[in-house]
Amino acid sequence: MNPRRGHRRxxxxxxxxxxxxxxxxxxxxxxxxxxxxxERERLQAREHWRQRRGAQRLAKLAWREARHSAAAHWQRxxxxxxxxxxxxxxxxxxxxxxxxxxxxxxxxxxxxxESAGASRAAGAAFFVAHRHLREVRRQLEKLDILRAxxxxxxxxxxx
Numbered sequence: 699m700n701p702r703r704g705h706r707r708x709x710x711x712x713x714x715x716x717x718x719x720x721x722x723x724x725x726x727x728x729x730x731x732x733x734x735x736x737e738r739e740r741l742q743a744r745e746h747w748r749q750r751r752g753a754q755r756l757a758k759l760a761w762r763e764a765r766h767s768a769a770a771h772w773q774r775x776x777x778x779x780x781x782x783x784x785x786x787x788x789x790x791x792x793x794x795x796x797x798x799x800x801x802x803x804x805x806x807x808x809x810x811x812e813s814a815g816a817s818r819a820a821g822a823a824f825f826v827a828h829r830h831l832r833e834v835r836r837q838l839e840k841l842d843i844l845r846a847x848x849x850x851x852x853x854x855x856x857x
Contacts, residue, residue: 722845729838736834740827747820754817757810764806768799 775792778784784792 722841722848726841726845729841733834733838736831740831743824743827747824750813750817750820754810754813757806757813761803761806761810764799764803768796768803771799772796
């Protein structure tokens with residue numbers, strides 16, 4: 699019998715190679731990019747908050763200095779007047795200067811309070827970004843665990 703006639707060989711059944719599912723890797727890649735963006739945003743929020751706190755501190759120091767200089771000016775004017783070193787016209791001029799200094803001090807106080815509000819808002823924005831980043835990190839960790847579990851299940855299935 700001729701091996702070429704009549705008897706055909708059956709093709710060997712070879713299991714098709716499964717195409718690995720890459721969706722979780724793609725999802726992890728997107729999530730890691732998001733995590734990096736959120737980390738940058740958190741760092742920017744922290745830097746902005748630090749700048750606002752610095753501006754608040756400077757405004758507070760300017761207010762304190764203005765308050766102190768106004769009080770010192772008024773004390774000098776009163777002391778000179780009661781020591782009979784100045785006349786009433788000079789005293790009224792010093793009193794007018796003191797009133798102007800008080801108004802300037804009030805303006806500095808308002809500027810300090812405004813900067814305090816901006817500082818609080820910047821701090822709140824930082825902590826919101828911080829909490830959001832922590833939640834995203836937790837989600838990414840869960841996805842890593844899920845991926846490891848899927849890989850382990852695939853290895854068991856292939857064996």
